[in-house]
Amino acid sequence: MKQTEGMTLIVKTVTRISVWLVLLYGIYIILHGHLSPGGGFAGGVIIALAFLNVMLAFGRDFIKNWLNIDMLHDIDSSSATMFIAVGILGIAFGGSFLANFIPHGTLFNLVSSGTIQVLNIVIGLKVGMGLFIVVWALVLFHLDQKE
Amino acid sequence: MTVYLLCFALFLVGIYGIITKRDLVRIIISWGIMGYAVNLMFVLFGYKNGSIYPIFVKNAPVLPQTMVDPLPQALVLTSIVIELGNTAMLAALAVRLFQKYQTFDITKIRRLSG
């Protein structure tokens, strides 16, 4: 069982079905961050764990074809810029840096808290992509050493 | 008061690990233990007897006076995330040192220079 080939057939079949449910759960936790416990950080880690599940089950070569690592780097870096962009828009429309300028709806709705939901999404993307890239680099380093 | 003393004892176990152990992996583990002790103590400062979590639920009205202090929880959330970044960076440093010196022993790493 070489490292670049992944695991047995049972693991691959179960992963094909269950990884989409894990991704959906991560997106749910990010979007409902202002109504239930969780928020951007927990949801981001769940997304990173879903990608890690695919990498462990199918091997390193499959991930190179499935996910573009440069695109993950770009999403990570541009999320940091979007956080600051939300802050500057807060100066333009609300009066102070990172002010909550989107109008609130009724309480307990999904879209009811303004910039809190936007910031949750930005943080979730950033944490998820960043943590997956760290583990991917460690796996690559380990395999380079063996050769 | 006993709870705070036990948290302080956990912190002292971490300090003992950093001072006396020579293995780089044990030093990283002790750093993590110190982080757990500090985070736990902060959250224990904000607990109120007979209270409930600080989240409003739709059909079950709760008085805001019976909720736990939310401010230490916000500070500790930041601290937990930064601890993960710390651990990742220390692990990367340890891996590079092992690649160069073939040992995790810090006394050997000090003697071989260059």
Add this chain to the structure above:
Amino acid sequence: MPVESWLIFLLSFMIVGSIIALEMKDLLSAVISVGVVGLGVSVAFLLVQAPDLAVVQFLFEIFSIIIMVRAFIKKDYHQEAPSKVNKILTGVTLITLIAVFLLSIPLFKLIPTFGEPLMTTSRYYLENGAAETGAANIVSAVILDYRAYDTLGETTVLFTAILGTLTIIRIKKRAKATEEEKS
């Protein structure tokens, strides 16, 4: 059973677990022991009515174990017996730390008793948080509306730590390329 008894039991279990993690000879067992201590912290957060923190601590603990096992697996080296200087240092450290612990007991009596917090600034957040920010989760309202600048700082620190990790691990490719250029 009241919450304080559960917390004392859980904290003693964590102290025993961390001492085991420091004294074990096998690296993999030590990493797994410290992972169990982290899960104990998550249960303690649940007992103190902080579900947001319990979820985040649980997930980040699992990721920490994944990174440490990935980095330290199959790296055995010859471990020497501790020298005489090390044994003297261990004894002196133990005595000093026990003395510090016993001398700080009167200091811990000045802290307000467990279960009765002061809450001078949090009353405002609890009473006006839901109406002003529109969020039902008061902890999210605090970290993303009232103190959003601190969250920006935390995101920057995490970004810098991840960039630092990538820089340290990727040096080999550049070194290989310069070696090929020289030869």
